[in-house]
Amino acid sequence: MAKLGEKLFNWFDERYNIRGFIEFMSHKSVPQHRHSIWYYFGGVSLFLFIIQVLTGILLLLYYRVGEDSSYESVQFIVSKVKFGWLIRSIHSWSANLMILAVFIHMFSVYFTKAYRKPRELTWVTGFLLLVLALTFGFSGYLLPWNELAFFATKVGTDIIGSIPWIGKDLLKIIRGGEDVTGATLARFFGLHVAILPGIFTVILFFHLLFIQIQGMSEPPEWEKLPPERRKYIPFFPNFLLRDLLLWLIILNILAVLAVFFPWELGKKADPFAPAPAGIKPEWYFLFMYQTLKLLPPKVLFLEGEFFGVLMFTVAGILWLLVPFWDVKTKNGYRNRLINLIGLFVLIYMLTMTILGYVLS
Ligand code: HEM
Numbered sequence: 275m276a277k278l279g280e281k282l283f284n285w286f287d288e289r290y291n292i293r294g295f296i297e298f299m300s301h302k303s304v305p306q307h308r309h310s311i312w313y314y315f316g317g318v319s320l321f322l323f324i325i326q327v328l329t330g331i332l333l334l335l336y337y338r339v340g341e342d343s344s345y346e347s348v349q350f351i352v353s354k355v356k357f358g359w360l361i362r363s364i365h366s367w368s369a370n371l372m373i374l375a376v377f378i379h380m381f382s383v384y385f386t387k388a389y390r391k392p393r394e395l396t397w398v399t400g401f402l403l404l405v406l407a408l409t410f411g412f413s414g415y416l417l418p419w420n421e422l423a424f425f426a427t428k429v430g431t432d433i434i435g436s437i438p439w440i441g442k443d444l445l446k447i448i449r450g451g452e453d454v455t456g457a458t459l460a461r462f463f464g465l466h467v468a469i470l471p472g473i474f475t476v477i478l479f480f481h482l483l484f485i486q487i488q489g490m491s492e493p494p495e496w497e498k499l500p501p502e503r504r505k506y507i508p509f510f511p512n513f514l515l516r517d518l519l520l521w522l523i524i525l526n527i528l529a530v531l532a533v534f535f536p537w538e539l540g541k542k543a544d545p546f547a548p549a550p551a552g553i554k555p556e557w558y559f560l561f562m563y564q565t566l567k568l569l570p571p572k573v574l575f576l577e578g579e580f581f582g583v584l585m586f587t588v589a590g591i592l593w594l595l596v597p598f599w600d601v602k603t604k605n606g607y608r609n610r611l612i613n614l615i616g617l618f619v620l621i622y623m624l625t626m627t628i629l630g631y632v633l634s
């Protein structure tokens with residue numbers, strides 16, 4: 275048996291240089307310092323995405339898209355299919371945890387300045403992953419075709435209609451008509467289970483490839499430190515084992531949430547019913563939604579809502595390009611302004627999200 279194993283190993287090694295790969299992996303190391311904890315959140319985001327793919331595929335076995343079948347099939351999944359309720363609950367909870375993990379990962383990378391040269395494109399691909407994750411969340415939310423999802427999607431997509439000239443056409447493309455109907459559902463389904471997973475996987479591949487090639491960033495303070503004072507731990511097995519332990523803890527949290535707080539289905543969507551009170555989007559869109567609500571009807575010469583959308587687009591582009599405008603200051607690399615901007619963005623998002631809950 276051992277002989278067979280060795281033969282098989284040699285067969286692959288001859289063709290794919292497995293020994294070289296093992297050698298390379300055994301030399302990989304991760305910097306060890308007081309901010310090392312932040313190196314784990316990218317891995318957590320990755321783990322939760324894998325859970326999304328696995329549970330998503332399982333949901334697909336019984337989910338039937340359509341105005342007359344989406345809600346009914348999800349009802350079937352949660353009441354008749356063995357462990358169907360659990361899989362749906364995990365998919366929904368994990369979606370929320372994943373987006374939370376991605377936000378934490380992004381801010382930690384921001385404040386540790388890990389996006390600086392040579393990691394500009396790691397940041398850019400990461401930002402695209404964030405946008406895709408949010409789109410995953412937005413499109414998935416409609417899929418059960420329940421009342422809450424229906425009206426939240428209506429309100430959410432209405433915002434696109436506020437864009438002058440192209441808004442109305444854009445809205446039609448996204449909704450597949452004037453209103454949120456079965457056509458919207460079909461579009462969102464295609465987006466959620468085919469288009470997004472495809473694009474996400476390609477960008478994730480590049481994100482991870484760049485990290486693989488460049489290794490983890492070292493804290494900016496290390497530039498002044500003599501090499502012997504810099505500490506590292508081997509990636510394999512030390513860092514990987516810690517990663518796996520954290521994944522196990524996350525899996526436990528997920529299981530507790532999914533079992534003790536099963537995701538609700540609510541009432542089926544009725545397009546002709548009046549919108550229930552207190553409709554609001556998912557928590558990760560609330561800071562934008564609340565800002566738009568607080569804006570006056572007219573700002574300067576623009577519609578308030580459009581002004582808000584414009585500001586968020588500009589802010590998003592500046593955020594995406596941060597590695598290119600955070601340039602070295604005269605006395606080295608300390609740019610205090612960047613920290614202040616990051617802090618402002620974080621406090622703004624948190625305040626608006628809390629206001630979104632308190633004021634509605
Ligand atoms: C689903 C989304 C994402 C996944 C699965 C992911 C995955 C990862 C992983 C596994 C790492 C290496 C370990 C770590 O530093 O945590 C990493 C590093 C990195 N990520 Fe992400 N990431 C995602 C989103 C983002 C976002 C939104 C940004 C920023 C806008 C970003 C920027 C970076 C950067 C700059 C690094 C290098 C960090 C360093 O060298 O210290 N990523 N990512």
Ligand code: HEM
Pocket residue numbers: 323326327329330331333334337348362365366369370372373407408410411414415416417418466467471537
């Ligand atoms: C390949 C990956 C994925 C597949 C095949 C998939 C598939 C599905 C299916 C069939 C549903 C409808 C069932 C239901 O409502 O319970 C659904 C719902 C949903 N998905 Fe995904 N999904 C995937 C990835 C993701 C990701 C990455 C996210 C978020 C970051 C996400 C977020 C959601 C949300 C929020 C729902 C609504 C859950 C609910 O309220 O019922 N999905 N997904």
